[in-house]
Amino acid sequence: MSQKSLFTDLLGIQGWGVVAGGIRIEEDGSVTVRIDRRSVGYSCGQCGEGLLFTYDTQPPRRIRDFPIWGRQCYLEVEFVRVDCPRCGVVIEGLDWVERYARQTVRYEKYVAGLCDLLPVSDVAALEGLSKDAVYRMDKKWLQRRDAKREERTVRYLGIDEISLRKGHRYATVFYDLERKEVIGLVKTRKERAVGGFFRCFGRKRCKAVEAVCMDLWQPFLNSVRRHCKNAVVVFDKFHVYKYLSDAIEAVRRHEQSICSDEEGKLIKGTRWLWLRASRNLKRKHKQTLEQIMAINRQLQKAYLLKEDFEAFYACSTREEAEAFLKGWIKRCKQSRLEPFIKLAKRLVRWSHGIFSYFEYRITNGVAEGINNKIKVLKRRSYGFHDEHYFFLKILNATGALPSFEQLSDPQL
Numbered sequence: 001m002s003q004k005s006l007f008t009d010l011l012g013i014q015g016w017g018v019v020a021g022g023i024r025i026e027e028d029g030s031v032t033v034r035i036d037r038r039s040v041g042y043s044c045g046q047c048g049e050g051l052l053f054t055y056d057t058q059p060p061r062r063i064r065d066f067p068i069w070g071r072q073c074y075l076e077v078e079f080v081r082v083d084c085p086r087c088g089v090v091i092e093g094l095d096w097v098e099r100y101a102r103q104t105v106r107y108e109k110y111v112a113g114l115c116d117l118l119p120v121s122d123v124a125a126l127e128g129l130s131k132d133a134v135y136r137m138d139k140k141w142l143q144r145r146d147a148k149r150e151e152r153t154v155r156y157l158g159i160d161e162i163s164l165r166k167g168h169r170y171a172t173v174f175y176d177l178e179r180k181e182v183i184g185l186v187k188t189r190k191e192r193a194v195g196g197f198f199r200c201f202g203r204k205r206c207k208a209v210e211a212v213c214m215d216l217w218q219p220f221l222n223s224v225r226r227h228c229k230n231a232v233v234v235f236d237k238f239h240v241y242k243y244l245s246d247a248i249e250a251v252r253r254h255e256q257s258i259c260s261d262e263e264g265k266l267i268k269g270t271r272w273l274w275l276r277a278s279r280n281l282k283r284k285h286k287q288t289l290e291q292i293m294a295i296n297r298q299l300q301k302a303y304l305l306k307e308d309f310e311a312f313y314a315c316s317t318r319e320e321a322e323a324f325l326k327g328w329i330k331r332c333k334q335s336r337l338e339p340f341i342k343l344a345k346r347l348v349r350w351s352h353g354i355f356s357y358f359e360y361r362i363t364n365g366v367a368e369g370i371n372n373k374i375k376v377l378k379r380r381s382y383g384f385h386d387e388h389y390f391f392l393k394i395l396n397a398t399g400a401l402p403s404f405e406q407l408s409d410p411q412l
């Protein structure tokens with residue numbers, strides 16, 4: 001094999017070859033490889049029409065490609081313009097480089113692929129590109145993969161909120177609970193935004209949803225009722241626990257504010273001890289709680305109610321759970337603890353969704369893992385002022401986007 005055809009094989013671009021003696025090292029250490037056309041015919045860059053003749057030839061351009069032996073590499077190419085009967089004089093279309101792009105398609109995919117593993121700033125430093133160029137390439141390919149996302153039906157849908165910035169700015173996330181994937185994100189947790197997701201989701205897929213797991217949040221509920229008429233609503237177990245934690249914390253805070261100084265010292269800083277399940281507490285922590293409960297009857301009542309509630313989600317049937325909750329709610333009312341009375345009312349009001357857990361046994365437990373991935377992403381912050389880009393990164397991090405191989409675009 002001659003050296004020339006060896007280089008052409010190495011280049012690996014169909015219909016193009018390396019020009020004899022066309023490889024040189026530039027002053028900055030990069031490599032330039034001059035290539036020329038080995039096939040007949042052209043195509044219109046606008047409509048794709050096949051054409052036999054050129055209109056004129058453009059001055060040579062340098063197109064960034066894969067690195068060679070640790071050096072940045074550029075292909076030097078002369079593109080042509082064609083005179084298309086439909087579009088007029090336009091630059092030719094090629095499958096390995098997009099019109100006006102400064103790099104090959106395969107190099108863009110390579111850079112975008114690196115962005116799955118590294119922050120944009122690291123990829124930029126590694127490849128000697130600007131951060132903005134890397135971000136644009138990454139976003140472009142994420143958008144293309146997003147557009148190729150399969151429209152699969154979802155049996156169990158999860159709806160949850162995530163905080164985008166500390167303390168405020170919530171977004172709503174939609175999960176396919178069976179596949180453990182994010183399937184959608186909307187910028188707020190308002191009813192209208194959630195409805196917008198369902199409209200994109202399509203009537204057919206909305207109809208196929210059998211159960212929806214979510215927080216006790218009215219806007220979500222309204223939206224689900226309107227769009228997913230066949231779906232049973234299941235209130236997320238973790239959110240129910242959160243309301244329980246809030247109740248005991250409210251009791252603790254109230255007691256701390258009205259008790260004697262001495263008792264106050266004992267209660268102060270024990271917040272998390274009350275929230276944790278007693279079986280997970282160390283002995284000395286249990287003793288602290290016992291000490292407080294020996295002198296504070298209100299906290300004792302609250303703690304017992306909270307500990308008893310553990311048995312609720314352990315019930316094996318809906319009937320059993322209904323009987324249990326009835327008794328528990330009665331005890332809440334008897335306790336005369338304001339936060340627990342409020343909680344009891346809330347549970348009665350939302351009981352339909354709380355009991356349906358025992359038929360479907362779905363939770364938004366996947367949300368935790370996904371939230372951790374989002375936290376990692378937030379630290380690699382370049383480009384995240386662009387919320388759409390940030391959402392695409394989240395979709396990608398949770399495996400919701402098809403791979404590069406699944407794109408039907410040119411395979412170079």
Ligand SMILES: [Zn+2]
Nearest residue numbers: 044047084087
């Ligand atoms: Zn054309």
